Amino acid sequence: MPKATSDAKLLIQSLGKAYAATPTNLKIIDLYVVFAVATALTQVVYMGIVGSFPFNSFLSGILSCIGTAVLAVCLRIQVNKDNKEFKDLPPERAFADFVLCNLVLHLVIMNFLG
Amino acid sequence: MAGGLAPLATLLLLLLLVAAPLASAVRPVSDAHRSAAAELFAASADGSFGDLETTYEAVRTFQILGVEKGKSLTGKACELAAEKLAPSSSSPAKDLFHAVRISGVVGCSVDSSVYDDVATRLKTVIKDTNSLLELYYSVGGLLSIKEQGHNVALSGADSTFHAIKALSQSDGRWRYDTNSAESSTFAAGIALEALAGVVSLADVEVDPSMIAVVKNDIVKLFDTIKSYDDGTFYFDEKNVDATEYKGPITTAASVVRGVTSFATVASGKLNIPGEKILGLAKFFLGIGLPGSAKDCFNQIESLSFLENNRVFVPLVLSLPSKVFSLTSKDQLKVEVTTVFGSTAPPLRVNLVQVLGSDSKVVIAETKELQFDLDNNVHYLDIAPLKIDVGKYSLVFEISLQEPEHETIYATGGRNTETIFVTGLIKVDKAEIGLSDNDAGTVESVQKIDLQKDTSVSLSANYLQKLRLSFQLSTPLGNTFKPHQVFLKLKHESKVEHLFVVPGSARQFKIVLDFLGLVEKLYYLSGRYDLELAVGDAAMENSFIQALGHLELDLPEAPEKATKPPAHAVDPFSKFGPKEEISHIFRAPEKRPPKELSLAFTGLTLLPFVGFLIGLMRLGVNLKNFPSLPAPAAFASLFHAGIGAVLLLYALFWVKLDLFTTLKYLSFIGVFLVFVGHRALSYLSSTSTKQKTA
Numbered sequence: 137m138p139k140a141t142s143d144a145k146l147l148i149q150s151l152g153k154a155y156a157a158t159p160t161n162l163k164i165i166d167l168y169v170v171f172a173v174a175t176a177l178t179q180v181v182y183m184g185i186v187g188s189f190p191f192n193s194f195l196s197g198i199l200s201c202i203g204t205a206v207l208a209v210c211l212r213i214q215v216n217k218d219n220k221e222f223k224d225l226p227p228e229r230a231f232a233d234f235v236l237c238n239l240v241l242h243l244v245i246m247n248f249l250g
Numbered sequence: 251m252a253g254g255l256a257p258l259a260t261l262l263l264l265l266l267l268v269a270a271p272l273a274s275a276v277r278p279v280s281d282a283h284r285s286a287a288a289e290l291f292a293a294s295a296d297g298s299f300g301d302l303e304t305t306y307e308a309v310r311t312f313q314i315l316g317v318e319k320g321k322s323l324t325g326k327a328c329e330l331a332a333e334k335l336a337p338s339s340s341s342p343a344k345d346l347f348h349a350v351r352i353s354g355v356v357g358c359s360v361d362s363s364v365y366d367d368v369a370t371r372l373k374t375v376i377k378d379t380n381s382l383l384e385l386y387y388s389v390g391g392l393l394s395i396k397e398q399g400h401n402v403a404l405s406g407a408d409s410t411f412h413a414i415k416a417l418s419q420s421d422g423r424w425r426y427d428t429n430s431a432e433s434s435t436f437a438a439g440i441a442l443e444a445l446a447g448v449v450s451l452a453d454v455e456v457d458p459s460m461i462a463v464v465k466n467d468i469v470k471l472f473d474t475i476k477s478y479d480d481g482t483f484y485f486d487e488k489n490v491d492a493t494e495y496k497g498p499i500t501t502a503a504s505v506v507r508g509v510t511s512f513a514t515v516a517s518g519k520l521n522i523p524g525e526k527i528l529g530l531a532k533f534f535l536g537i538g539l540p541g542s543a544k545d546c547f548n549q550i551e552s553l554s555f556l557e558n559n560r561v562f563v564p565l566v567l568s569l570p571s572k573v574f575s576l577t578s579k580d581q582l583k584v585e586v587t588t589v590f591g592s593t594a595p596p597l598r599v600n601l602v603q604v605l606g607s608d609s610k611v612v613i614a615e616t617k618e619l620q621f622d623l624d625n626n627v628h629y630l631d632i633a634p635l636k637i638d639v640g641k642y643s644l645v646f647e648i649s650l651q652e653p654e655h656e657t658i659y660a661t662g663g664r665n666t667e668t669i670f671v672t673g674l675i676k677v678d679k680a681e682i683g684l685s686d687n688d689a690g691t692v693e694s695v696q697k698i699d700l701q702k703d704t705s706v707s708l709s710a711n712y713l714q715k716l717r718l719s720f721q722l723s724t725p726l727g728n729t730f731k732p733h734q735v736f737l738k739l740k741h742e743s744k745v746e747h748l749f750v751v752p753g754s755a756r757q758f759k760i761v762l763d764f765l766g767l768v769e770k771l772y773y774l775s776g777r778y779d780l781e782l783a784v785g786d787a788a789m790e791n792s793f794i795q796a797l798g799h800l801e802l803d804l805p806e807a808p809e810k811a812t813k814p815p816a817h818a819v820d821p822f823s824k825f826g827p828k829e830e831i832s833h834i835f836r837a838p839e840k841r842p843p844k845e846l847s848l849a850f851t852g853l854t855l856l857p858f859v860g861f862l863i864g865l866m867r868l869g870v871n872l873k874n875f876p877s878l879p880a881p882a883a884f885a886s887l888f889h890a891g892i893g894a895v896l897l898l899y900a901l902f903w904v905k906l907d908l909f910t911t912l913k914y915l916s917f918i919g920v921f922l923v924f925v926g927h928r929a930l931s932y933l934s935s936t937s938t939k940q941k942t943a
Contacts, residue, residue: 168861170861171857174857182853186841186846226938239892242899247908
């Protein structure tokens with residue numbers, strides 16, 4: 137048993153070490169994704185407590201968070217230099233796409249919010 | 251025919267009401283007119299009648315009818331007139347005309363100096379105008395001043411006469427002024443009255459040839475008179491859509507005023523047929539009690555002109571009562587009077603013809619009516635005429651006894667009046683009984699007396715027939731067929747059935763075949779009450795009689811049979827208030843407490859705070875933000891643009907609609923693409939430089 141615990145510790149430590157080597161801009165994106173998902177979870181908890189009465193508002197809130205998290209993940213894929221697939225794509229272009237997609241997404245979200 | 255029909259008593263009452271209007275045909279002016287006039291010309295709370303014209307019409311109508319009005323009313327009228335007559339007031343000719351006439355009718359004390367002033371003003375109007383109405387008002391005003399005992403004379407009467415006559419048309423009608431193309435019958439009446447006024451006001455005699463021309467115009471005017479079938483004559487405009495249309499009562503009244511006034515001042519007799527004058531009198535009397543104050547004034551004043559005129563004085567034949575009972579041996583009474591009910595000169599009234607309801611001649615021989623000097627009625631006993639019950643048209647002929655009266659009075663020769671003769675109808679040979687279906691053999695027949703209460707008690711099954719028969723005969727022994735003969739069956743559960751009893755020449759007989767009626771009777775066995783109703787307007791002993799009851803045994807109702815109506819619905823209930831409709835709104839959804847919602851709003855901010863803390867720990871900085879002014883400006887504008895779009899979204903959520911949002915978004919979007927492109931391409935170029943460097 138203690139071996140398994142130490143193994144898990146070891147694993148997490150090596151994971152943390154490996155992650156520390158990640159470029160800062162990717163870490164910012166990761167942080168943004170975590171923030172978005174955490175906000176979505178808060179809303180799910182609220183829905184679990186009081187019920188889903190203004191259902192469209194609930195959906196808007198959740199989808200806004202999840203949507204922007206997915207878009208951020210896409211951005212992360214495109215910005216990561218290790219991904220040879222997107223080597224020719226400048227990160228500025230990827231950011232422009234991210235902004236545009238977010239604006240379109242939130243226009244729809246606002247329309248649905250009621 | 252099932253239950254729910256109105257009670258028979260109501261039907262009989264209605265029948266009597268149908269006969270009632272017949273009694274209100276042409277009758278002379280009576281007290282009913284006086285009370286009607288008092289009602290129509292009711293003074294308002296301050297004791298006035300309204301404007302000048304209405305006030306004149308009111309006082310004039312009361313004067314003719316001899317209705318006494320209190321001093322306060324006449325005082326008010328005088329006040330109104332004096333106010334208009336005062337030299338300081340610049341009243342138009344119309345107001346002066348009405349005011350002078352009010353003073354004349356009521357007898358106000360007006361200074362002669364006031365009248366002198368009014369006369370001068372009116373004479374100026376006469377000289378200056380060529381409008382018919384202005385001429386009429388000023389001549390009428392002057393005439394009224396003269397009639398009140400002041401010395402007024404119109405110099406140059408011939409020219410005034412010509413001025414009025416110049417407006418006349420070839421068909422006897424008049425125009426309102428020289429410019430108008432429309433000619434009017436109403437204007438003709440006004441013009442004739444004005445001409446009569448000019449003739450009486452003239453200081454020298456008016457040219458007799460002119461008067462002869464106007465007399466000819468009057469004859470032509472009477473050629474345009476209109477008539478009804480019953481000898482009623484009236485005047486109306488040729489074009490009823492003309493601008494000045496006033497309706498037949500006003501138009502005819504105007505002509506009557508004009509013609510009778512002119513006949514009074516003109517020498518010699520007007521060549522107008524007496525029947526037309528009588529027809530006009532019938533027209534005004536036929537109005538009965540008028541509905542409006544204007545009509546009342548026109549009716550009463552026209553009749554007062556007809557009552558005493560130089561053309562023909564109409565004599566009206568009228569019946570005090572139009573219903574005669576054979577039982578009480580009523581006398582046929584006929585009154586011949588003037589329109590105001592004054593005694594006529596000696597004359598003979600003959601009953602020339604009696605027509606039945608189907609216009610068949612019943613009696614063709616002439617019978618003279620006796621004259622009762624005390625009551626001033628002509629009478630005739632009905633019994634010797636041997637006329638039966640029913641509705642008849644009587645044709646009377648009036649002939650004046652003195653030949654010289656023929657030129658003064660218009661009797662109209664033949665007059666037709668509709669009367670009702672009622673009597674007791676004899677009911678006999680009434681029988682009620684049951685018979686078997688097939689052979690028709692009568693099992694039990696009871697004679698009953700329909701004039702008394704009877705209570706037969708019968709019992710039948712559905713294979714039998716109920717027979718009821720009786721005979722009706724008039725006092726003269728003829729068969730009688732009333733309007734309504736009904737047999738009513740009333741089940742103990744209040745379901746009613748009504749059957750019409752068919753009548754042949756000899757007798758009334760109904761056979762109820764219960765086998766064919768089971769469905770109509772809703773298979774309801776049990777006790778039925780029998781009722782017979784016989785009614786007619788000419789039948790004095792119309793009755794609704796309970797005959798007794800019938801115990802009926804009907805087969806069981808099959809499944810599909812129609813159910814009897816739940817219960818007789820009160821026919822008046824549909825006018826009652828309807829059931830109130832209560833509106834139900836959707837119950838509001840359950841909402842969480844406010845505190846909980848606010849707490850979670852705060853909770854959603856926590857990840858954002860975490861995000862910011864995380865950013866600080868990562869050591870994020872803005873070193874990459876362009877330092878050169880132009881790219882820095884573009885970068886700031888890019889961020890401001892994104893902020894603007896998000897702000898626009900927030901506004902969209904709060905109050906804007908989709909279309910306005912998209913409109914603004916298109917502007918901001920284009921701007922954002924431009925600055926974004928510049929800002930990001932600068933960043934891109936710097937990063938590639940760094941790489942290559």
